[in-house]
Amino acid sequence: MAALSVPSTPNGISLNRIVAWLAASFLLLPILVIIPISLTPERYLSLPTSSISFRHYGSLATDGRWTKSIVDSLVVGIGATVLATGLGVAFAVGAWRLGAPLARRLRLLLLAPIIVPPIVHAVAFYRAWATLGLLDTYLGLILIHAMKGLPFVVLTVAGTLANVDPRLEQAARSLGANPRQAMGWVVLPQIKAGIVAGAAFAFITSWDETIVALFVTSRAVNALPRRIWEGLADNIDPAIAALGTVMIVLTFAAVAISTLRSASAKA
Amino acid sequence: MEPSLNGTGNGTASVKDSLVLDKVEKRYGDFVALEPTDLTIKAGEFITLLGPSGSGKTTILMSIAGFVAPSSGRMLLDGRDVTALPPERRNFGVVFQGYALFPHLSVYDNVAFPLRARGITGDAARPKIMAALEMAKLGAFAHRYPRQLSGGQQQRVALARSLVFSPELLLLDEPLSALDKALRKEFQTEFRSIHREVGSTFIYVTHDQEEALTMSDRIVILDRGRILQIAPPAELYERPATEFVAGFLGKSNFLRGKIASAQDGQVDIHMPGFAATANGNGIAAQAGQAAVAALRPEKIRLAAPAIGLEAVSCAVRGRVGDITYLGSSIEVEVRLADGETLLATVPAGQRSFVEGEEIVASWAPDAAILVRGNEASP
Amino acid sequence: MSAAAATSTGGSERLYWLMLLAPCVFLALFYLVPVLNVLVLSFTVPKPGLANYAELAQNGAVQRVLWTTLRIGAITTVLALGIGYVVAYALLQCGPRERQILLGIVVASFWISALIRAFAWVALLQSKGLVNSILLSTGLIESPLSLVRNELGVIIGMTHYMLPYAILPLYTSLRGIDDRLVPAARALGATPSQAFRWVFLPLSLPGLIGAGVIVMIFSLGFYITPAILGGGRTIMVAEFISVQISETLRWGLAAMLATVLLGAVLLLVMWLSRFMDVEQALRK
Secondary structure, eight states: OGGGSSOOOTTSOOHHHHHHHHHHHHHHHHHHHHHHHHTOSSSSSOOOSSOOOOHHHHHHHHOHHHHHHHHHHHHHHHHHHHHHHHHHHHHHHHHHHHOOHHHHHHHHHHHHHHHSOHHHHHHHHHHHHHHHTOTTOHHHHHHHHHHHHHHHHHHHHHHHHTTSOTHHHHHHHHTTOOHHHHIIIIIHHHTHHHHHHHHHHHHHHHHHOOHHHHHHOSSSOOOHHHHHHHHHHSSOOTHHHHHHHHHHHHHHHHHHHHHHHHHHHHO | OOOOSSOSSSOOSSOOEEEEEEEEEEEETTEEEEEEEEEEEETTOEEEEEOOTTSSHHHHHHHHHTSSOOSEEEEEETTEEOTTOOGGGTOEEEEBTTBOOOTTSOHHHHHHHHHHHTTOOHHHHHHHHHHHHHHTTOGGGTTSOGGGSOHHHHHHHHHHHHHTTOOSEEEEESTTTTSOHHHHHHHHHHHHHHHHHHOOEEEEEESOHHHHHHHOSEEEEEETTEEEEEEOHHHHHHSOSBHHHHHHSSOOEEEEEEEEEEETTEEEEEOSSOEEEEEOTTOOOOTTOEEEEEEOGGGOEEEOOOTTGGGSSSEEEEEEEEEEEOSSEEEEEEEETTSOEEEEEEETTSOOOOTTOEEEEEOOTTTSEEEBOTTTOO | OOTTTTOOOTHHHHHHHHHHHHHHHHHIIIIIHHHHHHHHHHHHSSSSSSHHHHHHHHOHHHHHHHHHHHHHHHHHHHHHHHHHHHHHHHHHHSOHHHHHHHHHHHHHHHHSOHHHHHHHHHHHHSTTSHHHHHHHHTTSOSSOOOOSSSHHHHHHHHHHHHHHHHHHHHHHHHHTSOTTHHHHHHHTTOOHHHHIIIIIHHHHHHHHHHHHHHHHHHHHTOOHHHHHHHTTTSOOHHHHHHHHHHTSOOHHHHHHHHHHHHHHHHHHHHHHTTTSOHHHHHOO
């Protein structure tokens, strides 16, 4: 089929492909600059000239402010992921099984947290959380991040469920399984991959969420994005580059693994 | 739970009823999927629900399985009301269209599933599972996964899985629709022999008349949410009750006219160009009524016009139209003077036909069967 | 024949309804109520009435911010769509290995936090940054260019952030076009450029609109990149709202602008739903 596709020049190098690689380089450019900055021996933002140093990676692990933020981000991220995954899987499976028009309409409600601009969330939660006494608490940030991660869990799990034959659940019931057993033994094992992917999305959503966290937390809870934001505001700390490098490496590893997995699954 | 021939009550020799549908009805809003339906299924029989799509056959099957709650009516199993019982407590085996095998479980674990749901695991389950796999000729595939099996093998897994817990009733929903013709033939024979072996009641849903005719003890013909006729295959073919049944099961000519006289189970029907006698088929008929009689193409004889043949009460003169060679037989279209046509199937190799040739079609007096017309059905 | 969908046997249905409704109740209480409260605030604070909305017509600063937001949003959308279309088209043409690498780069950059990327752009574009150093040392320029803390910086950063959001849906859409149609057009006498303009481009229009709306939606409400790369000089509406809350404490004005922003985004989503499945478009 590829041979039939849109014609390109005989030697295969077309203007489109040149532009595509330029765009890819543009996308990679910030990544390529962050890695050398993270290795600078200086205290300030610079490229290493004579020698390289891992001191900024060290400060991520030793500087109390960075370690607290890393721990806070993990606590909030894990809490939000558990909550979002539980609720999201429940909703997706319920909607799949009932298939009612109401379920389809409710799905739009669940997608709202992706569409509504984060600054609107910030205004909304700042007011509401002040009333509820949730400002600057772990629970407060976990609730918000769970709601922001929920749509990704629903989308991912619903995507996996679309390929599950609804008759499998009926088959399980006809063979003697009660509703709970049919769910645990048949439906959930089919969508394991979707649940894991949805949970990963929810965790990354929480890990990256900046704007609402800037508004609803201050000292007690200081997750990483807020810490980075503060670091950017005063003198720019190369430790941010070290942190960025770690996150970039993890991201590329995750993308590479999932690409290889799906490639081997196809083969 | 073994079906028993020695009835406990009145001592009649008749086989015990297994499942009774009492005015079971299913509506979705204004749409009637199944009109109020009575159906009595005998213990141990192989009964087939046959009809086109949308006829209500799957609705009946899914109501029996417990996946569709009837809008009204009751379902009795051995006299016990099971209408509201959840599917897992009915103890019926179901073979689904497309099999619905669990893709994450091996063949062995698929078959083990119903036992696991009943709390039977490990060594206690093993002999039953192995026996079910043996019966389905799957011994060598126990540790494969469904996606590694052919369509026929998947079918066998579905069968083994739904029989391993010895259900009283096995429900089969178009199980052969995904298989090619040769495999379908093979399974038709196999279903029968498994049915004899296990002795359970089989309720089989299909839209394929050949499957229904070859396997069933009785066939239930459905159309548009209504049962039209329940009868053994031969009776259904020879004595269809309605025009729809005659047309759906095999080919049929329909003679439409007015009843001239009716007596002794025979009716004389006058058509515009000719007259014929038909078997009354137990249908109340009066002279002057409009009537339809079904006439199977293979009951028609074709002969060259000769003096005297027209005197036979069931004969009509016409011209040969399209001729279709079918191997063992030939299908000949006979064009009648009034513009109607008759289809005749005659053995091949006895006589050759030429299009346009003048010919006489004749049949035995009781070969045509009076049927209820589609408009006139109750 | 909808036996699978219309099942209702006793307790099993209840379990599924519970699963369906529990998350909705949670979201209604903790999400819908706070968000709707913003709408209420815009009409009631500091005092009931339409005073906050009157600022749209009277307040020059508000108008400037909205105009800046629209202008930068539009420029970003056009750039992201233009580059994204070419990249998506190239992804169709290139071999499987090359496609895997390019898509890997796009997807990976999609996942890198906006903060880290903004940080990198500051490092690259500031007056003592990498770009200016290289240009200065090669003698191409005499004094450093101002590439950041202005609108140019914001546009570069936002285009960079939005590009994957444009490429991925465009690629999905272009891949769905029957690849026999262009050869068919050629066989009927069209030149390559005619085949593209008359056949391929019209078929890709829904995808183009869909991707455009997505980029526009996210651009209008964007906060991090404009705040860091705009350096307080190029202010978009999200940053303006945040200033109203944290510095001038004008809650009514902030709530009004948040409501306007939300309304604009919802209108775009409704328009989008006419061209494509919104859920499909939002799936990562």
